[in-house]
Amino acid sequence: MKLSAPIPMLKRKARLLARTKNIPLHQALDHIAADEGIAGWSLLAARVAAVRPAARLFAWFAPGDMVLLGARPGQGKTLMGLELAVEAMKSGHRGSFFTLEYTEKEVLDRFRAIGADRQQFGALFELDSSDTISAAHIARRMAMAPRGTLVVIDYLQLLDQKRDNPELMEQVRTLRALARDKGLIVVMISQIDRSYDPAAKAVPDLEDVRLPNPLDLKLFDKACFLNQGEVRFQAV
Known part of the structure; x- marks a missing residue:
């Protein structure tokens, strides 16, 4: 699975999105996951954990x-x-x-x-x-x-x-x-x-x-x- 950026950078992006859009962090994380083509952040995290090198x-x-x-x-x-x-x-x-x-x-x-x-x-x-x-x-x-x-x-x-x-x-x-x-x-x-x-x-x-x-x-x-x-x- 290839992401657009490493997980720490995606998390920072989500925190910024949560602040600018005034939405809960978990929603922002899900938005970021959707941008990566994955249904939710928890699924993205699970997939990353499965393929960690x-x-x-x-x-x-x-x-x-x-x-x-x-x-x-x-x-x-x-x-x-x-x-x-x-x-x-x-x-x-x-x-x-x-x-x-x-x-x-x-x-x-x-x-x-x-x-x-x-x-x-x-x-x-x-x-x-x-x-x-x-x-x-x-x-x-x-x-x-x-x-x-x-x-x-x-x-x-x-x-x-x-x-x-x-x-x-x-x-x-x-x-x-x-x-x-x-x-x-x-x-x-x-x-x-x-x-x-x-x-x-x-x-x-x-x-x-x-x-x-x-x-x-x-x-x-x-x-x-x-x-x-x-x-x-x-x-x-």
Whole structure:
């Protein structure tokens, strides 16, 4: 099922419609669902839940993998990262989320957006939103992490924003070694360059990754790209 926009964007559209038309939110949601060709919001939500790719994507991973997760803003890459952490925790593994982009409250709000309850996972979930995040910081935090832990890093292009941090290439090599040595799955969220044209290519790929600093993308094993509800996986 292909939607005109990711679920979070459709919900924002519904909230705006509810305010401008002065109608209940549930009616606005149903209007949005009708625009997508579906009889009601509950049916739309059920269909989306049935085809969510996070479970299929997680099944594609193996301990030691370095994974790139890329999309333009507003396409759901952060939500996908959290969904992957949830899939890991459902299977009994730990999920760790390191973010230089969002506050703890914003991350927990996104848990609710994907219909997950943070509390049900207890100590399996770890969130780090500190300003000191770097490859070395992550390696220290993950030194005792059990094999199979899924680590989400939000996001690639922010890792070397501080001058005292090593170059991006060196940090990604450090994370690759961490994944290999500890048997972790490291998922790195990435921006896509503004030059990407969805009219020319429905979903971005490795050529569209924004690289303000040199980086050999062959350091990644697998990649996943999102756009307008479409998801594509590829080996690197």
